[in-house]
Amino acid sequence: MIRKIRSLIIPGVDKDLLVKDATKLMPDLSRRRFIASGASFGALTLLTGCDVSDSLSAENLLTHMSKFNDMVQARIFNPNTLAPTYSEKDIKRPFPFNAFYAEDDAPNVDGKEWKLEVSGLVQNKKSWTLDELHKLPEVSQITRHICVEGWSAIGSWQGTPLRDFLKLVGADTNAKWIHFRCAEDYASSLDMPTAMHPQTQMTFKFDNQLLPRAYGFPMKIRVPTKLGFKNPKYVVAMEVTNDYKGGYWEDQGYNDFSGS
Amino acid sequence: MSSMTATNDQPAASSAKTKVIQPAWVRIVHWVNAVAIVLMIMSGWQIYNASPLFNFTFSHSITIGGWLGGAIQWHLAAMWLLVINGLVYLTLGVVTGRFRKKLLPISAKGVLDDTKAALTGKLSHEDITRYNQVQKLLYTGIILVGILIVLSGLSIWKPVQFHYLTALFGGYDIARYVHFFMMAAIVGFLVIHVALALIVPKSLRAMIIGR
Numbered sequence: 083m084i085r086k087i088r089s090l091i092i093p094g095v096d097k098d099l100l101v102k103d104a105t106k107l108m109p110d111l112s113r114r115r116f117i118a119s120g121a122s123f124g125a126l127t128l129l130t131g132c133d134v135s136d137s138l139s140a141e142n143l144l145t146h147m148s149k150f151n152d153m154v155q156a157r158i159f160n161p162n163t164l165a166p167t168y169s170e171k172d173i174k175r176p177f178p179f180n181a182f183y184a185e186d187d188a189p190n191v192d193g194k195e196w197k198l199e200v201s202g203l204v205q206n207k208k209s210w211t212l213d214e215l216h217k218l219p220e221v222s223q224i225t226r227h228i229c230v231e232g233w234s235a236i237g238s239w240q241g242t243p244l245r246d247f248l249k250l251v252g253a254d255t256n257a258k259w260i261h262f263r264c265a266e267d268y269a270s271s272l273d274m275p276t277a278m279h280p281q282t283q284m285t286f287k288f289d290n291q292l293l294p295r296a297y298g299f300p301m302k303i304r305v306p307t308k309l310g311f312k313n314p315k316y317v318v319a320m321e322v323t324n325d326y327k328g329g330y331w332e333d334q335g336y337n338d339f340s341g342s
Numbered sequence: 343m344s345s346m347t348a349t350n351d352q353p354a355a356s357s358a359k360t361k362v363i364q365p366a367w368v369r370i371v372h373w374v375n376a377v378a379i380v381l382m383i384m385s386g387w388q389i390y391n392a393s394p395l396f397n398f399t400f401s402h403s404i405t406i407g408g409w410l411g412g413a414i415q416w417h418l419a420a421m422w423l424l425v426i427n428g429l430v431y432l433t434l435g436v437v438t439g440r441f442r443k444k445l446l447p448i449s450a451k452g453v454l455d456d457t458k459a460a461l462t463g464k465l466s467h468e469d470i471t472r473y474n475q476v477q478k479l480l481y482t483g484i485i486l487v488g489i490l491i492v493l494s495g496l497s498i499w500k501p502v503q504f505h506y507l508t509a510l511f512g513g514y515d516i517a518r519y520v521h522f523f524m525m526a527a528i529v530g531f532l533v534i535h536v537a538l539a540l541i542v543p544k545s546l547r548a549m550i551i552g553r
Contacts, residue, residue, distance in 0.1 A: 143419070144412075144415040144416065144419055145415075147415065147418070147419035147422070148415050148418070148419075151418050151419075158500065158503050159503065160503060163502060163503055163505070164502075165502045165505075166501075166502070166505050166509075226501070226514060228501065228514065229393065230392075230410065230414070231392035231393040231410065232389065232390070232392060232393035232498075232518060233393040234514055234515060306502065307502050307503075331411070334411055335411035335412060335415060336411045336414070337414060337415070337418065341500070341502070341503070342500060342501050342502040342503070
């Protein structure tokens with residue numbers, strides 16, 4: 083067995099370095115998948131006695147199933163079904179901070195310098211200052227934030243309905259996606275029916291206070307019909323588009339639709 | 343019972359049909375379910391580890407998916423296998439009369455008597471075409487647990503779209519606990535079920551080759 087593996091390696095080449103170099107050549111995403119599938123298919127091999135080389139086709143099957151689940155969820159999504167709302171006393175205080183980095187590393191956006199870039203299939207592509215956005219009509223919601231990890235917390239968010247803003251800028255609401263980019267290179271995409279949902283909100287306040295840094299100052303998109311990772315914080319740009327541009331977690335394998 | 347023992351006593355008279363203990367459809371849905379439930383449990387443990395409900399996590403070596411995203415892909419793929427196969431089982435169980443014939447009636451006294459007999463080693467496994475009262479209780483119970491784990495799973499997956507269902511479980515957070523405890527019940531059932539199948543190998547044989 084060992085001789086067989088050795089014969090595959092060019093003499094004089096350090097095989098550890100070779101594997102390292104080969105892994106480096108893979109794009110970030112496939113590297114992560116390569117590592118993840120190695121771990122998962124180790125367990126599956128024990129279970130079924132399947133050869134590990136089957137892993138690539140099983141990986142494909144799972145990706146196809148995730149796409150199928152996107153389609154099913156889009157069908158289940160009812161634009162008139164509202165997320166349950168709660169009362170003041172249900173609000174979780176302090177509301178948990180959650181991101182792919184520590185709270186201290188959260189972006190520190192200068193609200194005076196910040197502008198929201200609006201692009202893609204919209205009539206008015208002007209950028210918006212925070213003062214201008216704060217003048218938009220304000221609505222409030224107390225809803226449950228549900229994390230993909232399983233935990234949940236009830237919070238209170240104030241801002242303007244995204245669908246009203248989309249109408250205001252003359253967005254093509256027949257387009258498929260709204261893609262959001264954030265200050266810390268986070269990104270996420272919303273399907274148009276979800277973006278047009280009455281509770282989907284451009285959020286400027288948490289618990290009636292100016293949005294603190296931890297919760298996404300200066301602007302967060304609050305989407306109570308989606309899992310938390312599809313509620314981007316520190317948003318700097320929104321693009322109306324027919325091209326699916328994924329997002330930080332979506333690109334790593336979280337289900338694209340991830341609707342609640 | 344008498345008719346069954348009668349056919350066993352007269353092997354010449356018994357046709358191939360009467361000798362079938364587990365019909366093909368039962369064997370197929372049983373083993374499809376076995377694969378689906380193992381995939382669901384092992385990927386579910388990985389998902390649990392992302393935000394544990396209790397002061398423990400499951401060892402990485404007994405989970406599948408590698409990380410949360412991978413485990414969710416497994417869980418939400420295998421759920422179709424589990425649910426479609428489960429619906430086939432429930433439909434055929436009712437339509438063929440198998441549930442009525444095999445699982446009913448169950449009485450408290452019968453369960454107590456058979457439990458006592460089992461624990462003192464007096465429970466007969468001669469005729470495995472008929473379930474004893476403990477089997478009837480456990481098989482009926484696990485069907486109800488199966489229904490509950492699917493419904494609690496749906497209320498965790500879609501707490502907005504299916505909010506009435508989620509409310510029925512007492513809300514999202516409680517539905518998570520229900521989902522967990524139903525998993526624990528299935529694992530407990532599996533331990534007993536597999537142990538007993540190994541103790542009475544002809545029952546395992548019947549589930550593989552039918553007789």
